[in-house]
Amino acid sequence: MKKKSLLTILLVVIVAAVAWFGWSSTHQASSTKLTTVTIGYQKADPVDISRARGELAKKMKAKGYKVVFKEFQDGTALTTALKSGDIDYARVGDVPPVTAQANGLDFVYVAAGSDKVQGSGIEVKKTSGITSLADLKGKTIAYTKGTSSQYMLIQALKKAGLSTSDVKMVSMDQATAAVAFAKGTVDAWASWDPYTATAEVNNDATLLVDDTGLAKNRDFLISTETYASKNKDVSKLLTKYLGQDMTWANNHKTQLTTMLMKMLKLKKAIVKKMVDRRTYSFGSVSDSILKEQQSIADVFYQQKIVTKKVDVTKATVK
Secondary structure (H helix, E strand, O other): OHHHHHHHHHHHHHHHHHHHHHHHHHHHHHHOOOEEEEEEEOOOOHHHHHHHHOHHHHHHHHOOEEEEEEEOOOHHHHHHHHHHOOOOEEEEOOHHHHHHHHOOOOEEEEEEEOOOHHHEEEEEEOOOOOOOHHHHOOOEEEEOOOOHHHHHHHHHHHHOOOOHHHOEEEEOOHHHHHHHHHHOOOOEEEEEOOHHHHHHHHOOEEEEEEOOOOOOOOOEEEEEHHHHHHOHHHHHHHHHHHHHHHHHHHHOHHHHHHHHHHHHOOOHHHHHHHHHOOOOOEEOOOHHHHHHHHHHHHHHHHOOOOOOOOOHHHOEOO
């Protein structure tokens, strides 16, 4: 009887201890306040891939952070939100940071993605008769001001011995440019994926030239200098986890294609073309990448697109 009583008491104590430990752990976890980190992105960009996959948010939560994702239409809207404090980080292309710095935005480069040279360039119709950059002389070319398409177009014309005055450059957003190109209102179109892939699949278009040797069209993660200097650990974690998601993207292109088809609402042939000609990555900002950005800044200053000479190295975390 004594043995049974002792066993019963021991069992009760064990059950009570387990119950208390479970309650304590749950209570502690629920009472731990997560620090919110807000990231701005554009549809189907690397941050959107991480958002949809869900791993980055889980990993950040385990480190004590709650990630909030906010979608924006373009780089200008993202840099405006960053300046106002509406977001902590912004995923942008290569040109918006240059123009933002020229306009006095207090920001820094946090991380950089791989180039997108094969899916970016100048589109023409296969029946246009335009077969070389020199053939663009006197033609009407659509582009979007303040984006990689503007820089790439300037560089392409320069390569052909032409200047911006030798062609008619018409700035319009990419959706409007897509319609103009399809209707034949413009002769050529400086663009990037998924617009280029869409034009090639749906409008019998081809890339006259891609960005090779002209521009890199990288993705960047940027933040304000004030926020980044106080949150270096957050930046390191985001860079690490974004990089891991991009490795996943490279190794799971079939799944990535399905994911992007849902995001973009585009057919498989278009998205597959876009995915197959791109390599994804995210990592630290090297000196060579800063030199690429400096080249954009110098060209824009020479072309009087920006009125302030920019030193890109000043936009780094000290």
